[in-house]
Amino acid sequence: MKRAPLLARILLPLAVIAIAVGGAGYLQATRPLVQPEPVIEQIFAVRTAPVSFSRHQPRLELFGELVAAREAVLQSPVEGRVIEMSPALVEGGAVRRDEVLLRLDPFDHETRKRELQASLVQQEARLVELELTAAADRDLLALNDERLAIARRELDRQQKLRSSSFSSTKNLDDSRMKVTAEETTRRQREREIAAAAARIDQQKAAIDQLRLSLGRVERDIAETVVRAPFDGLVERVDVALGKELRAYDQLATLIDAGSIEIHFTLDDADFGRLWQDGLVGRTIDATWTLGDQAFALEGRVSRIGSRVQASRGGVGVFAEITGNPHSAPLRPGAFLTIGMDDRAYENVAMLPRSALFDPARVYGVVDSRLVGFDVEIVDRGATDVLVRGELAEGLPVVTTRLAEIASGLKVEMVP
Template sequence: MSSRARKLGLPLLILGLTAGLIVLMMVTRPRLVPMERPEHVWPVEAVSAHYADHQPMLELYGEIVAGRRSELRPQVAGEVVAIGPGLHEGASVQQGELLLKVDPFDYETALAEQRALLKEAEASLEKLQRDLARSERLYREKNISEQALDDARLAVVQQQALVEQRRIAVKRAERDLTDTQLRAPFAGVLANVNADVGKRITDFGNDLVAELIDTSELEVRFNLSNAQFGRLQASGEPLLGRPLTVRWDVGEEPLSYPARIARLGPEIDATTGGVTVFARIDSGGRQTELRPGAFVAVRLPDRVYPAAIEVPDTALYGEDRVYVVVGERLQARRVQVAGRAGESLYLRSVGEPAIAEGEPIVITQLSEAGPGARVVLR
């Protein structure tokens, strides 16, 4: 073999070995077998669709105010000589109970004087009436002139007017004497008490002794937003007289009281909007533990949503769509939001297919929710 042949054979051998190695690697290389990706299953919660008439409760807050409150001021001047046993801050008093007594001496003597003047005037009237009767007889007998008869009649009329004046003066003196005793005009609780024996009461009626609050005629004041007021007005039921419940959270056992809407506020608060409402608490005419200024919860029945489905607000996708579960798959349903109350929605099914009675409505918010998605109910 020539040297040239040897020189050419070695490279060809290397190329052949390389090619064979490449073929061997291609034959023996691992093959990638495509694998199917498992379908994702979303765990969800659902509620059964149930058509019914729903009337949710408006959860509001308000303040107790006095339905009847009276400022107690003595109507006569003088020195306070006695204080009633119930004249204390926060004390409960009964109607007619004595609270304070002003020195009655001057008023007793004034009454006695007016009664004496009345008796004197009545005696003079009797004499003038006898004189008139005699003058009428003499006039019929032509013994006195018509002028004398007229004078006698005028004297009687004038004396009758004086008697009436004296009677009025007696009544005024009797009232002043009665007013020396300040009594509770109705049953209630006293506040802002400011009186003591020896205090001088002026005759201007400016001396405030106490305030009397009737706790059997308390009211709750609360606000309705424009939307809430509009819904209640649109319900067709009158707002005045509508029942509600007032709850006062004190201690472990909250106290509840029935009430009814009595009136609306005269003005709209420009800062907060809405309507101020006053509801009269039904205490059955009894004094209650409630006091003005108490912060209370108010539960007022909202309007009725007929033939609606109640669901949590998490069931709604967008503005008009929910998903129901049919054979482990999601299907979209169009709805109309009839109303809201807290975290609840009241829906009506619109379009086809409609939500069927008992159909499970998904209440879990899914980021990839859509028709055909596979789910499992939890």
């Protein structure tokens, strides 16, 4: 009777364990199966541009201005009071060559001219007087020579008579004194003639100086009338009727209307490229915008600036204006937008700048996947880039900017 409870105490835990193991096995056998989700590859939507190799000549878009190749600062050539002014001598006035711009009072200069003329007459009369005196001295010298010759002959005769004892010593001495006196007079006359010649030279120099002064005064009188040196436009006027001017006072600035040209700057890269391709003689188009009006201009590069413009980072270029179809009122300082053909490139592809990834790589779409291609950048524009490389004609090149782009990505091309 006591053995039954002991057996029950032994078998009961075993039964519990067996039930637990059996339950766990049943649950394991009857659990639902969980299928793993398949990995789906991401597809990127991209826009593309086809590769097309051909000849391309980019268009440079530049900025410039109108400048005057020739302008003159008009100055008062002489001093005087302004007594007359041209109506065109105002800011913005247009004048013609040799047009009278202003007149100065010539009174002081004409007075000086009359004084010099009177002095000249006086000095010329003095010259005549000196020349007459010199001529008289030369005549007297000739008479001295005759008297000296006579005195010498008389001395010879007295010497011969004295040797024959037919003349006294006194007569011989008198003859000698006569010769000495005539020789002394002759030397004195020669000195007077030489001095007269020097005075004549001095007088001629004084007359020449007076004539030069008279010529300057006559020029000053002529310059009391100020004329325009060329056709032009007037600016910076600093003169008025009645104003007292000194010599070299500034009157105004005259701009040669026919010398207005176009000036713009090429950066170092553009200049170096275009210089090799022939810069001088290249045509340009310019536009001068005034409000809602746009005036088109045509030009041709005529010369290069004499120095590099460090402040502008390039080289100055000048172009003559060859066409002004709308007869625009050209003025220096007008701001222009300028277009000029760049160098032409053969067998290059033009792509949007967004197709270029650093450093010089583009991605084409081959079988819906990206393939990277290294390219040579020939030219960069504002929105486009010219490239060369191992690209197939017609290959679609990605133009969409992707945050992480690499070869092998799967893409879908969209319009």
